[in-house]
Amino acid sequence: MINDATLTSYVARIRLGDRVALAQAMTLLESSHARHQALSAKLLDTLMPDTGNALRLGITGTPGAGKSTFLDAFGMLLVGEGHRVAVIAVDPSSPVSGGSILGDKTRMSALSRSSDAFIRPVPSGGYAGGTSQRARELILLAEAAGYDVVMVETVGVGQSETEVANMVDCFISLQIAGGGDELQGIKKGIMEMADLIVINKDDGDNRQNVAATRQMYQSALHILRRKYPQWQPQVLSCSAQEKRGIDAVWQSINAFYATLSHSGELAALRQRQAIAWLHQQSEDALLRLVFTQPDFVDAYQQTEQAVAQNLLSPRAGMARIQQFMQRRFHI
Numbered sequence: 001m002i003n004d005a006t007l008t009s010y011v012a013r014i015r016l017g018d019r020v021a022l023a024q025a026m027t028l029l030e031s032s033h034a035r036h037q038a039l040s041a042k043l044l045d046t047l048m049p050d051t052g053n054a055l056r057l058g059i060t061g062t063p064g065a066g067k068s069t070f071l072d073a074f075g076m077l078l079v080g081e082g083h084r085v086a087v088i089a090v091d092p093s094s095p096v097s098g099g100s101i102l103g104d105k106t107r108m109s110a111l112s113r114s115s116d117a118f119i120r121p122v123p124s125g126g127y128a129g130g131t132s133q134r135a136r137e138l139i140l141l142a143e144a145a146g147y148d149v150v151m152v153e154t155v156g157v158g159q160s161e162t163e164v165a166n167m168v169d170c171f172i173s174l175q176i177a178g179g180g181d182e183l184q185g186i187k188k189g190i191m192e193m194a195d196l197i198v199i200n201k202d203d204g205d206n207r208q209n210v211a212a213t214r215q216m217y218q219s220a221l222h223i224l225r226r227k228y229p230q231w232q233p234q235v236l237s238c239s240a241q242e243k244r245g246i247d248a249v250w251q252s253i254n255a256f257y258a259t260l261s262h263s264g265e266l267a268a269l270r271q272r273q274a275i276a277w278l279h280q281q282s283e284d285a286l287l288r289l290v291f292t293q294p295d296f297v298d299a300y301q302q303t304e305q306a307v308a309q310n311l312l313s314p315r316a317g318m319a320r321i322q323q324f325m326q327r328r329f330h331i
Contacts (some may be wrong), residue, residue: 001331002028002039011046011177012166017084019118020162022213026120029137044137050144052270054086055257060154066200067153068107069201070174076109077246078149087111088135089153110312118147136167136277165271166191169266170256172196172249177206177213190216191224203239209238230263231256290325296311299324 002010013021029040032149061067068089075085087108089202111117120138132293135152154164158217165171173194192199202210217235226232234252239244290296303320306312312320325331 002043004039006007007039007043007046011043014141014145015050019145021096022118022141023120025298026122026138030122037176039135043142047140047144051140052143053140054143054150055149055170055253056139056152057253058154058171059151059170059174060161060172061166062176063329065174065176066240067174069197070200070238070246071151071153071242072108072111073240073246074249075108075117075151076114077113077250079111079116080082083149084116084118084147085111085114086145086147086150087120087141087153088138089119089121090123091136094247096251111311115243118142118145135164139167144193147260161190166276169260169269170195172253174188175199175200175213175217177209191220194228194233195227195231195256196236196249198222198249199235202237202238202245203242206279216317228260228265230265231257239293293328296324296328 005168006214010021010025014025014072025040025043028036031037031040041208059067059071061149071089072089075087078085089108108119112119120142122135127276139150139152152164154161161171161173171194173190177199183232197219199210199214214237221235223231236245236249236252238249240246257266260269300321303312303317307314307317
């Protein structure tokens with residue numbers, strides 16, 4: 001168990017790649033208990049010099065695109081080349097019970113048995129973006145434990161694509177052909193965020209559909225503004241089931257890193273992400289602090305009741321809350 005007395009020991013174990021210590025550290029970071037929050041902050045601060053050396057990949061895609069099957073095949077390819085692979089697999093939480101299936105280990109059967117891989121299923125916790133609020137910190141822990149490729153698999157709903165794109169280096173969108181989702185992928189802005197688009201299930205009778213879909217995405221990419229001036233997003237196809245085309249995806253990822261590293265854009269990207277993360281955490285902390293003030297809570301609840309009873313519009317309610325905050329906190 002991690003506590004103040006054992007913290008130094010756990011730091012040493014994590015640096016040595018101890019999987020049990022890593023799992024317990026991740027559980028500590030996910031805890032919302034105030035005492036655990038202070039301890040996890042101390043743990044992260046100590047391990048920060050050991051972070052930042054991994055490739056950070058994001059994998060998202062439409063439901064049924066075969067993300068877990070792809071990750072299993074892709075992860076085993078990397079392990080075979082001598083890499084240590086960590087997967088942070090975010091499962092959707094139930095809006096009713098708050099529970100999560102957390103079944104990714106069963107879907108990544110080969111990778112979950114590898115001693116050079118670590119899979120951490122985490123619930124999204126109902127977070128609007130679809131990714132765990134602690135996913136960024138879990139990436140850092142995996143890096144400190146010596147994993148040189150860290151992948152975040154998102155639930156692929158709502159704004160999850162934006163969330164994961166803001167915490168990784170290379171954002172990979174896994175798509176399928178023949179399911180009627182091709183144009184939907186373009187409409188929801190996925191093209192503007194993806195560094196690689198990979199069309200999975202390029203096998204059997206589906207190969208002709210995949211070829212047509214790949215051409216459609218390639219044509220669309222040429223008329224969109226690039227995410228990075230130095231990098232032209234690529235469209236690839238593969239069959240995760242047949243383990244075909246996976247090596248080409250890895251080659252494209254390496255090309256992406258070589259291009260962005262050489263231009264200095266990769267370092268700048270990580271700096272922007274770190275600052276954005278600080279801003280987000282500061283806003284969350286300030287909001288929690290405000291709601292600890294009894295007079296503000298009373299004013300907020302009264303405004304909430306007025307809005308619920310149609311005595312105030314939400315906009316007028318927000319104006320009332322803002323005015324209260326200006327008087328109360330002199331802002």
